[in-house]
Amino acid sequence: MDARPIGIFDSGMGGVSLLRDAMMLLPTENFIYYGDNLNAPYGDRTEEEILALTENSADFLLQLGVKALVIACNTATSASINVLRKRLDVPVISVEPAIKPACEIPGDGKIFMLATAASYRALQERMPDPQRVLNFGISGIVARIESGIVADDAFDDIFDAYLAPYHGMKADGIVLGCTHYIFIARAVERYFKKHFCGECRLF
Numbered sequence: 001m002d003a004r005p006i007g008i009f010d011s012g013m014g015g016v017s018l019l020r021d022a023m024m025l026l027p028t029e030n031f032i033y034y035g036d037n038l039n040a041p042y043g044d045r046t047e048e049e050i051l052a053l054t055e056n057s058a059d060f061l062l063q064l065g066v067k068a069l070v071i072a073c074n075t076a077t078s079a080s081i082n083v084l085r086k087r088l089d090v091p092v093i094s095v096e097p098a099i100k101p102a103c104e105i106p107g108d109g110k111i112f113m114l115a116t117a118a119s120y121r122a123l124q125e126r127m128p129d130p131q132r133v134l135n136f137g138i139s140g141i142v143a144r145i146e147s148g149i150v151a152d153d154a155f156d157d158i159f160d161a162y163l164a165p166y167h168g169m170k171a172d173g174i175v176l177g178c179t180h181y182i183f184i185a186r187a188v189e190r191y192f193k194k195h196f197c198g199e200c201r202l203f
């Protein structure tokens, strides 16, 4: 077996959710996790800045001898995946918001995608059902999670600032389009079930 580690990268601690799954699925592999906490959140940055920061982080992990690179960040993926795959000699694996399976659920309700503007732009052309999807690039959530807050009722003020005008609508699905949001899945579900109707299924 090739004992070199697999590098996992995110703008901060969001990708730890993915590291946890990777460690369970691949128990004999070694991993190095790198979170760019200093520069998080990436969601408020330009695509050029996100690309430069992601390339720096990828180079750092490559210097440590990783045999593959996982971009465990939807935002970094959107700005850098084509460049990294062309430039690097190791396999580059990445994540994108699960908008495709979400749009496959039947119903006439909306799909609420919670993803940064950069992620949304990258997906726009491939959006399976654009009329049905409402995207919210919500500023402030990632910074709060980075500060260690994940309680179920700790995000209502931020959600309200973006979602209050939509209260009462039918939500068939909610896409957690940022790896940080895995840590607050219950907070998201609780908020949507309280203020929206429909199944509010999480993706």
Ligand code: DGL
Binding pocket: 010, 011, 012, 014, 015, 040, 041, 042, 043, 044, 072, 073, 074, 075, 076, 116, 119, 142, 177, 178, 179, 180
């Ligand atoms: N974990 C990143 C993502 O999946 C967070 C984005 C950010 O840093 O704003 O998109």
